Amino acid sequence: MSSTPAPSASIATAAFTDAVGRRRTFAIISHPDAGKTTLTEKFLLYAGAVGEAGAVKSRRVARAARSDWMKLEQERGISVSSTVLHFAYGDWRFNLLDTPGHADFSEDTYRTLCAADAAVMVLDIAKGLEPQTLKLFQVCRDRGLPIVTFVNKCDRPGLPPLGLLDEITEQIGLQPVPITWPVADGSDFAGIVDRRTDELVRYDRTAHGARKGQEVVEPWATADPQGCPPDRWDAAKEELELLDMEERVLDQDAFLGGTQTPVFFGSALQNFGVRLLLEGFAELAPPPSASPVDEPADAGARPVAAPFAGQVFKVQANMNPRHRDRMAFLRVNSGTFERGMSATLARTGRTYQLKYAHQLFAADRNTVDLAVAGDIVGLVNAADLVPGDTLYTDDAVTFPPIPTFAPEKFVSVRTTDTKRYKQFRKGLVQLDEEGVIHVLRRPEFGDQEPILAGVGQLQFEVAEHRFEHEFGCPVRMQPLQWEVARRIDASAVDALRGQFKTMVVEDSQGNHMALFASSVALDKAERDHPDIAFEPLGTGLARRVAA
Template identity: 30%
Template sequence: MIKHVLNIGILAHVDAGKTSLTERLLFETGVIDRLGSVDGGDTQTDTGEIERRRGITIRAAVASFALGDLRVNLVDTPGHADFVAEVERALGVLDGAVLVLSAVEGVQPHTRVLMRTLRKLRLPTLIFVNKIDRAGAREHDLLADIRRRLSPSCVPLNTVDGLGSPAAVTRPVTDPYAVAEVLAERDDELLGLLVDGQTPEQGMVRAALARQCGEAVACPVLFGSAITGQGLPELLDGIAELFPAVPRVAVEGASATGTVFAVERAPSGEKVAFVRVRGGVLRVREPLTFFRGQRRSGGDGPRAGGGAGSGGAGRTADHAYEARLTALSVAGAPREAQAVAGDIVKIWGVPEIRVGDHLGEPGPANQAHFTPPSLETVVRPRIPGQEPRLHAALLAMTEQDPLIGTRALPGGGTSVLLYGEVQKEVIGETLAREFGVEAEFEPSRPVYFERPSGSGEAVEEIQRQGRNEFMATVGLRVEPAPAGSGVGYRLEVDLGSLPLAFHRAIEESVRLALREGPHGWPVTDVLVTLTRTGYSSPVTTAGDFRGRVPVVLARALKRAGTVVYEPCHRFEAEVPLEAFGPVTAQLAALGGEVRDARREGEGWVLEGKIPAAVVHEAERRLPGLSHGEGVWWSEAAGDRPLR
């Protein structure tokens, strides 16, 4: 009988072997009787046609296996940086993570991005060094790299004989002293034993390791091979013993709470959602409330999705809706009639559901840990007349990935936000295969945004004589707001001065109009105040206010003035000594600023800031400038005025 449940993620730089590792874990635990392969396109978690053909994971997938009375839900996430949004959503529902490295390639750039995020989230992490059977595999110098670049508190639990050959085998580290040395820094009892020259018992060391791993301060490391199965027994033991599992207990009477982290469509077209249950009991046909949005202290930021939200301090969810499930399937136990805390469950019967929605209560504030997309492209159908069909298909895709922000453009095109060119290719293939629309993409361009540089006001009144285009009076003032606050809106008129429907029309029109400022980019970090209103009953309609607001707001923004900003990344580049000059020159040519340069070992470590739009180009050029020895890492880090 299952008493505990554990949700873990498999994360890695692309091609480190995480999907192969997932297959091996399912094989070793008896879930499948034959190993699939990425090359053969028959793996359990890469189920989409595009995933199988390209050999990469695009959508998060869930597989389950049992270890005694523990059910492990394994979430296989994308490794390619263009699908980082999928990784972010998976991290929010995990109890632990297995970070996969290649014993040959070692610590790669995206590995470092993932590890920094895992540490920021304080998510318990175990490192699995894969491919020990490959020529060029490393152990001791790779451990040094892991300590230097990923975690200084890494604890190797096994070692390898015959490294770099098909005959490579693992054996456990049996000396408890070696493990205790790392753990003693945060364990006074262990430290006392070591100072006294005593060797602690193996059980005591293992308990300390489990505790520090659960607190995300120690990082166990295991070597192995997903192809040969070496190291897999130790990995399974580590998953069962070192990660904090959730007791699977049904708390009757408690409202079900959870997070929607993935949405797919059944062959019939019906939406199927993946939910991590956090509390209560979830059953079919019981009334449920879902919330879209999250608790937050500020307003909207630059566009990162299809719709406008609501600003204002202390706001909770933007939207709530009621639903009753028509069916559910608990991961690892599809015949169970209910889901409880810790379970991952597929649900049917909620047509409005989207990724990021929360069941039972609004989501926590400040959930995002990855930068929003920094590229934008315009998509048009190859066959004229299919513009509505294309736009509808892209809107359907945003249900699975809300960060693919879409908006219709004059002339039939649709704007789409992107992380990179591979994502663009996958969107094109998905449109053709799943929606029957052949699409053409314009070259990608950076996503900029505008902030007001001063204050400005404008008023348009109903004309008492002459022709009135809009039977509405609107006065608006715009002024700068604190960075990161998004869009704020407030009234300087009495709420009763207009019917509520007219107030709603004004606020909605303000938010819609701010999607395109004087320079053509979304306006953010702005406070808009309604200073004047008027209408003529019964002639005036909400449409008069919707027509008047964009004109008044544009005039107020012009008087205030706006500055265009570009999102930036903080970067760190490790380069050999002779590459210092060429690399710094190239970074400067791309608009980067090197703010610190220091000698480390046989090379330089460069730190600085660079426009997000050229990060991929800098990363692409680094190997050629550094003779293949350069290492690049970057993360979102604010913005700066566009030069």
Template identity: 30%
Template structure:
């Protein structure tokens, strides 16, 4: 009986959960911290819903965007998420499959919320990369893959939606290898596709799985269908060949043309997956309840436990030396705050414990701020629900109440002296779109407008707020139009503040194109001690190598001797760096500049830090005007999918928007167009593509780089900037 089964599984899970938090290596070995990431609309949240159901964590399946807005997917707890049918915030939960405890973070697919994926992968040991069997490797799939590689996160792939018209897992596997350059092989062969999809054949154990019952909870084993025997054998040899490329033991079997025992094959797959040299590929249809349980077996068998991963911290008490972390409950505590949320009880701080244990009532220290605090409450999250626990051990993910901190802060034992660890911070992309906003109710006596902006900034490092010095307007910046729209809607719903928003503004940048020298003296004498500082050198564009390393500003001191006293050199660097904040053409920040200091002079009485900072600012203004300054605009990578009959119309529209078509693929009467378009030209495109394709077209975009703006476009921008300067 399905109901009885759910009750039994839930009871077993509850018994398992009670053992969680008993810190120790045995517990860590049976733990998996995984994220579920993919391109938008690939079925991540639907897959998570099935995982929670099959592990007994929830008793009923709800769809991502059902008829009842109060019954959305468990992990989409925000009302706005259930209405739009998308994931906006990453959500954490935990469950148990057989003997293994699993912490799961379901992340957004839309590129505007990419920081949610970034910070989830920062603290996870493994991941499931979900791919659509029709769409294959899409633009956000490539972004997610890049993020996983940045943090060396091992992953398994899951080709979803095998029930869709046009499903082609073989083509998706080829795209994984070619577009993502991953050494991947299928672990399964599908039994039928599209409306005939009925199950999968396990290549390792050579057994067929079919899924029965109202929700696919009954998994039946059977022999391999005769018509699939040759394909299974071919895929099995291909699996051995791919493993042989990265594993010596499997290479011997492949060269001897022998097939290893299933246990030996599984062990090799696990070794290679954890080493990030191999990606096992699973498949099924989460929506049709097929293939999820074997995927859970893959998570248990192949993804790493915290004990399998090697992490390190920077020791602030030892000149930031890198030191290894031990997944040991008895070692000194090291925990990273990776996500903040506002709840009805105050700030909720999500942490990953890397070493030691977190216990309710213990004193911890924020190594970033040095603040010592008692830990009043520790909880585990199940989407928006909480479960109080007394202790969490190494490798665990939990949430804390009553702790004031910032995202990226490191916590340690308050009572251990000379232990000051700091975890490496995550990569945070720069915002590309800005809006001027103000509350409709000018009085806003409750101050909710300011409270909301303050909270959103703490929660999301890609959401920025500033007040323009000249117009006194409040400017919010983010990763895209949808990103900012969501925050304005959340402000209205959660804080009862209606806002008036201006037109979206593009975050331009400026740079230089040639070398220019400077020799500037700052001198001020007005009675008493004055100010004196002279700096000499040159500025030049950064090299391609430096730009690829992610550098935006480089300062080199090439003075011979101490023409400028050493204590003032840092003030010179600071002066130049502060000058980068406002360019000379359109007032936007500069990037890609190298400053080389070769000489200078100081006065025994009148020289000080401020004098050299002001000298650097003057020198910078002098040199930038002679260094061929240009305006840079953000250019977006855009992927558009439209029916074939609308392809010409869409390409024409992209050309009108100054876009560059990179490639165009056709499959099953569906055209996929890859292009690059300036962000300035993409405003309002969602309306255009809907009307041009009768609402059958869709697109995604993500930031690529800042690139030089055409001169005629830049001149218009410069004219408007000068007019605004004159008016002020």
């Protein structure tokens, strides 16, 4: 594994500015099966972080994806948990937040996007914009994240590329600006033209698996088809001429402002066009910038050069079964993080000693002595830290809360082995601390048969798998009728007992919720109790702002 060596002492001002300027902290968003995990692996291949790419082709694939660390991910060939991959390429230092594409894990993905400065949106050339991509794009827009688009699978038959550009404009309102352009597709695919240099990068089916791509580059104006049907070759020429006539030129301010998206074409599986995307993204994407704050109210934003401050955006237990530890993922928003430093936890005001810190590469980890704004640090066995927590030194600050989603599905859960009740309770606590699944309790049952609440069914399947394989206790889950959850005040609990198709529960922090079997039941409760506030769950997303 390749990692970025950390300086042994605090960074001087000029060196700090340079180090932050070379950071690119980003996420990859896509619909399932568009090629996100494969693209991630090829990025790592170029960076020298892995020796071979473990492309996920089916559930039975023998070689699991390097970025998928959870056993269930490797068995199913899907990503169901966010991971952090730190790697270097040239002078650039990347923090890649690899997110699950499955819709059932939207909350995990959305929280991770809070730690990103930009995103790569992956589209399947045969399918274009798909529902989950649109949903994730909207979160990126709410966060103000610049988006670079990668049209994948050009070596397979696909939609007309000009039609894809129109689809991007019509469905998400961005002006697409092609940086590279495909010459045909499918079995006729001849390569891509780099519009910046007017060069053809020819697609060589015998060399696509090579580590550096072994790309053959030649002037587009004098290139010949070499097997590409003349009509398709001529069509690509006409398309490029049309783009030139339309003066589709990238404006950096428009890109950073979220009105333009640079578009790259290629094939992640065939390792083609990935180098141009990686280098283009590094040049275009913004470095870390000032972060909005909740407190002090008049502060506006915290500059990256301010004293250390960071925010926990994810907590994950048992990433490595050998350690059986608890990892808090912290984005450094400002200043310099130094291992062993003392910081203040904004939520409690108490001092927190940051002794055990790692830089992450999926399930692997290296001790990190120093990190700067934009870096992601894993705090090991960070008891009491929860998603959204702010840590700081010197000037007090609190960053906006991490978004939570209203659960849409509910199950009761109990252990099938009463001798493993201690492990069952431990599993409940760890799932609750991670925050993606909500653990709710009915006062009359307590921990005997708690309720798990989540966004989608796959969350429960993963939780069931983890109970058995991580926490050592088999469980049985039973679907429940509840469909809607609302936060209520403790004073409303007695009034709602016995309410039509309603159940009152509480979480581990003592917050009370009312669960309703339908929106009709919620409407009735609101009519019957006009004095009770039924507060929707969920919080907004805060934008990162220019320094």
